Amino acid sequence: MAVSLRESVQRVSDPRNLDASVEEVFRLMLAIECKRQAGLVVADRESVTAVVGFGGLLSGACVFRSGARTALKIAAQMTGMEFDAIDDTVKDGIGEICNMLAGAWKGKVPELAANCGLSVPAVITGRDYNLHVQAPEFQLHHGYRFGEEIFEVTIVCDGMQ
Amino acid sequence: MNEIRALIVDDSSVMRKIVERALSQAGLDALVVHEAGSGAEGLEVLKTKPVDLILSDINMPTMDGLEFLRQIREQNLAQGVPVIMITTESSEEHVKQAILAGARGYIRKPFTAEQVKERVLPLVRAA
Numbered sequence: 001m002a003v004s005l006r007e008s009v010q011r012v013s014d015p016r017n018l019d020a021s022v023e024e025v026f027r028l029m030l031a032i033e034c035k036r037q038a039g040l041v042v043a044d045r046e047s048v049t050a051v052v053g054f055g056g057l058l059s060g061a062c063v064f065r066s067g068a069r070t071a072l073k074i075a076a077q078m079t080g081m082e083f084d085a086i087d088d089t090v091k092d093g094i095g096e097i098c099n100m101l102a103g104a105w106k107g108k109v110p111e112l113a114a115n116c117g118l119s120v121p122a123v124i125t126g127r128d129y130n131l132h133v134q135a136p137e138f139q140l141h142h143g144y145r146f147g148e149e150i151f152e153v154t155i156v157c158d159g160m161q
Numbered sequence: 162m163n164e165i166r167a168l169i170v171d172d173s174s175v176m177r178k179i180v181e182r183a184l185s186q187a188g189l190d191a192l193v194v195h196e197a198g199s200g201a202e203g204l205e206v207l208k209t210k211p212v213d214l215i216l217s218d219i220n221m222p223t224m225d226g227l228e229f230l231r232q233i234r235e236q237n238l239a240q241g242v243p244v245i246m247i248t249t250e251s252s253e254e255h256v257k258q259a260i261l262a263g264a265r266g267y268i269r270k271p272f273t274a275e276q277v278k279e280r281v282l283p284l285v286r287a288a
Contacts, residue, residue, distance in 0.1 A: 028271035029179070079178055093175040099220075100270045103249025107269075114252035120172065120222055 005057055005111060005160040012058065012109050013138045013157070021104035022144055022153055025097065030077045032146045040143025040150045042067055045127045048086060050098035053119035058112060059159040062102035063131065064094065066151035073149055086125050095121030101153060133158070164191040165285055166210070170203040170217040170229060171247070176270075180216055180247060180277070187278035189285070200229025207238040213288055214281065215239060216268075219248040219255070230262035243284040247272065 005012055019036050026032045044067030052062045066074070072083045075093040083090050099121050106112040133139065133156045140155040167184060169177045177196045184192055195210055197203035201224040203217065215233075219226035226246055233239055245266035246259045256267050266280045 025271045028273055075175070078175055080182070089175060092173050096173045096176050099173075100249055103251065103270060107249075107251045110252070113250075114254045118220055118249060120220060 005109075008109065008111065009138070009160070012112065012160070013140065014108075015140055015142065017108040018105055018140050018142055018153060018155055021101055021108065022142070024104055025100045026144075026146065029097070029100065030074065032077060034144045034146035036142050037145045037150075038143070040145060040152070042070075042143075042150060042152050044068060044070075046086075047071075047125070047127075047129075048091070048094050049124040049129075049131065050091075050094045051122045051124070052095075052098050052102040054102065054106065054157075055117045055119065057115040057161050058106075058157055060136065060155065060157040061133075062098055062105060063154040063156065064098040064101060064151065065131075065154070066094075066149070068125075070149040070151055074151075091123040091125065095123045105155060164193060165189050165214060166193045166195070166212045167214045167216065168195045168197065168203060168206055168210075168212045170197045170200060170215065170221070170226065172198050172218065172221040174198070176218065176247075183272070183274040183277035184216075184281065186274040187281055189281070200224030200226060200232065203229050204232055204236065204238065207233065212239060212242055214285055215242055215244040216247050216281075217244060219246055219250050219259070227258055227262050230259070230264060234263055241288075243288065245280055245284070 026034045046068040048071040050064045054060045075090040078093045106116050137157045169180050171177050181194050195206050217226040243265040246264045247268045249270045251269040
């Protein structure tokens with residue numbers, strides 16, 4: 001029987017899955033306890049955005065976005081090294097965080113875990129840019145905080161089988 | 162414990178460092194680590210350097226981890242060397258594919274150093 005997500009939209013778009021995934025990845029890989037907080041917006045002019053695409057049963061993307069300072073702190077925590085600029089290692093680390101977030105999120109729904117592939121991460125850096133997604137099927141957009149640092153994670157679904 | 166020579170294959174240099182750190186924390190003090198950024202690079206390393214343990218990601222550009230495993234067997238490289246997959250893909254189907262391709266263990270990202278220790282030490286001790 002063909003697998004379909006059409007009857008599981010509520011389960012797939014359950015916001016608790018995203019919160020659990022973020023908390024799990026940050027706790028296990030960074031030893032950081034982070035919590036979702038309403039109203040958080042990354043307002044830094046210089047920011048880092050990582051995107052991992054979903055393909056298969058669900059198409060869309062997982063997007064991680066933080067200010068440059070937060071990205072440096074995350075990369076430092078991952079590697080045990082200090083960084084003072086967004087270099088290739090920092091971009092690589094943020095891309096991996098997004099990859100693990102995407103994997104953990106889809107792993108919460110068995111049909112997705114088995115039938116949805118992940119792209120390799122793409123990382124965007126720079127100043128004063130916006131991301132726009134046209135008419136998604138559903139979108140989860142959450143802000144999280146650890147210490148003084150904040151970041152956003154977005155799940156965009158633009159199609160489901 | 163004798164010196165352990167490990168090959169870590171991951172397109173992320175940060176993940177390679179994290180895995181190396183986890184191996185050190187697992188008590189593998191006498192550790193020599195070779196790194197590769199893709200399955201194709203991993204094969205080249207195996208042609209020139211003997212290893213006791215291979216840890217490989219699955220999702221990689223150029224040559225993914227499953228094809229890397231198949232090529233190891235086809236080319237008769239690293240015979241008897243245990244391979245552990247470390248990956249974000251965690252479905253039963255992915256695990257099955259990896260085991261069929263020759264993997265001896267599977268670690269899902271995100272992971273703890275303790276999980277790496279639990280999977281790696283028995284294989285290294287048995288080798």
